[in-house]
Amino acid sequence: MRHFTFERAKSVDEAVKGGAQPEAAFLAGGTSLVDLMKLEVLTPLRIVDVSRLDLQKIEARTGGLVLGALATNTDVALHPEVRRRLPALAEALLSGASPQLRNAATVGGNLLQRTRCAYFRDLATLCNKRTPRSGCDALEGWTRMHAILGGSNQCIAAHPSDMCVALAAFDARVKVRGPQGEREIALTDFHLLPEQHPDREFALSPGELVISVFVPTTAAAARSRYVKVRDRASYAFALVSCAAGLELSGGTSGRIIREARVALGGVGTKPWRSIEAERALAGQPPTKDSFRKAAELLLAGAQPRRDNAFKVELAKRTMVRALTLAAEGA
Amino acid sequence: MRLELRINGSVRSLEVEPLKRLLDVLREDLILTGTKEGCGEGECGACAVLLDGQLVNSCLVAVCQAAGASVVTIEGLSSSALTPLQRSFVECGGAQCGICTPGMIVAGQCFLDSGAAATDEAVREAIAGNLCRCTGYTKIVESIQHAARETR
Numbered sequence: 465m466r467h468f469t470f471e472r473a474k475s476v477d478e479a480v481k482g483g484a485q486p487e488a489a490f491l492a493g494g495t496s497l498v499d500l501m502k503l504e505v506l507t508p509l510r511i512v513d514v515s516r517l518d519l520q521k522i523e524a525r526t527g528g529l530v531l532g533a534l535a536t537n538t539d540v541a542l543h544p545e546v547r548r549r550l551p552a553l554a555e556a557l558l559s560g561a562s563p564q565l566r567n568a569a570t571v572g573g574n575l576l577q578r579t580r581c582a583y584f585r586d587l588a589t590l591c592n593k594r595t596p597r598s599g600c601d602a603l604e605g606w607t608r609m610h611a612i613l614g615g616s617n618q619c620i621a622a623h624p625s626d627m628c629v630a631l632a633a634f635d636a637r638v639k640v641r642g643p644q645g646e647r648e649i650a651l652t653d654f655h656l657l658p659e660q661h662p663d664r665e666f667a668l669s670p671g672e673l674v675i676s677v678f679v680p681t682t683a684a685a686a687r688s689r690y691v692k693v694r695d696r697a698s699y700a701f702a703l704v705s706c707a708a709g710l711e712l713s714g715g716t717s718g719r720i721i722r723e724a725r726v727a728l729g730g731v732g733t734k735p736w737r738s739i740e741a742e743r744a745l746a747g748q749p750p751t752k753d754s755f756r757k758a759a760e761l762l763l764a765g766a767q768p769r770r771d772n773a774f775k776v777e778l779a780k781r782t783m784v785r786a787l788t789l790a791a792e793g794a
Numbered sequence: 795m796r797l798e799l800r801i802n803g804s805v806r807s808l809e810v811e812p813l814k815r816l817l818d819v820l821r822e823d824l825i826l827t828g829t830k831e832g833c834g835e836g837e838c839g840a841c842a843v844l845l846d847g848q849l850v851n852s853c854l855v856a857v858c859q860a861a862g863a864s865v866v867t868i869e870g871l872s873s874s875a876l877t878p879l880q881r882s883f884v885e886c887g888g889a890q891c892g893i894c895t896p897g898m899i900v901a902g903q904c905f906l907d908s909g910a911a912a913t914d915e916a917v918r919e920a921i922a923g924n925l926c927r928c929t930g931y932t933k934i935v936e937s938i939q940h941a942a943r944e945t946r
Contacts (some may be wrong), residue, residue: 470812470858495854515859528880531852562923564839567848568855698922
């Protein structure tokens with residue numbers, strides 16, 4: 465590990481000041497940063513420990529939930545109001561990592577977690593995300609875990625988060641504070657597509673610290689599910705996952721989708737919300753046929769590579785499954 | 795930096811580098827070698843300890859983050875005799891090569907303390923972050939379930 469300076473921020477303002485310095489990194493739960501520093505994938509010169517800031521609170525307000533940036537994944541997943549008002553988020557969190565990691569990992573850290581692309585994590589290979597314009601060994605490499613949506617000729621690394629998929633589907637907004645003050649960023653704008661600059665992953669300026677996430681809890685959120693398909697029954701990153709929510713109207717015989725929410729994980733270079741699929745579902749009956757059509761639409765632009773063509777059909781089936789479970793209700 | 799840790803009930807004052815891993819502080823500074831290093835990157839759970847009552851991987855905890863906190867390691871689960879869970883591991887054959895065993899027992903104890911019903915699925919999920927290279931999972935799950943029956 466390289467040398468660095470260490471400071472523990474006593475206030476958000478102090479953290480922002482430290483974080484705005486060159487080559488600074490915020491440390492919260494440490495489950496990503498400490499790991500990547502040991503691999504020397506990340507070599508910050510200045511560590512700003514934000515873990516003792518008073519940002520742990522989870523608040524259930526009328527109309528939505530406020531998740532403090534330092535609330536742990538376990539705390540959010542087990543919160544009774546999260547389970548009741550946004551079950552897909554609780555399910556997404558519980559499907560991620562292991563108990564040990566969920567106890568340490570935070571909301572803010574999960575938003576900022578880096579890809580698990582094996583080439584990004586291996587200094588012996590080329591990676592445009594790690595070293596801009598150096599090349600990408602994934603493009604012609606082993607691509608089983610890589611993205612089929614949102615890639616570029618520079619990068620096809622999949623976004624690893626489960627939590628962010630659920631938050632993307634339900635219009636979450638991220639509150640950040642930086643040297644210029646506070647602002648809100650829609651979760652779907654928070655992560656950037658790789659395009660020609662895969663090293664730029666977040667819509668954040670230097671020093672900006674995640675304070676909290678607000679997620680509106682609508683009727684579709686209350687009727688939401690998260691389905692994750694992976695190589696093992698537990699403790700693995702998604703091959704494909706889907707957060708889905710439905711607001712239905714009408715009686716049991718003639719139900720109609722008033723509003724749909726869909727986002728996919730494991731297939732995109734960022735959490736993959738599809739407004740197009742949601743619009744296609746609105747006004748339709750909640751049947752397998754409607755779900756399949758929306759899934760075909762969402763995956764129409766998929767660009768699979770040598771080892772991950774299976775993800776196209778798997779994503780469609782996973783989406784149909786998540787929507788079916790959502791339609792069935794809790 | 796200078797910091798205090800409550801290790802297995804007693805307060806220890808240490809002069810350490812802030813980002814030294816809690817795992818290394820336990821093993822090298824405090825000679826508590828019951829906690830094992832497996833992968834060193836949060837995958838295997840051999841280094842699991844309780845930090846303020848929460849199960850964590852000590853290879854991913856910077857020691858500065860544990861300052862002032864209470865840490866319980868495998869050595870701290872019992873002061874003398876084996877715990878019911880440790881006895882179950884002996885009786886049910888829950889240990890083979892032994893490297894994963896301390897982490898398995900800390901995670902298993904955490905599960906037993908949660909009071910959750912010891913179904914196959916619940917026990918397997920509770921130890922999902924603990925890998926056994928001998929793949930002795932069946933006996934490990936049986937050991938935890940045996941201890942649940944003995945103690946509840």
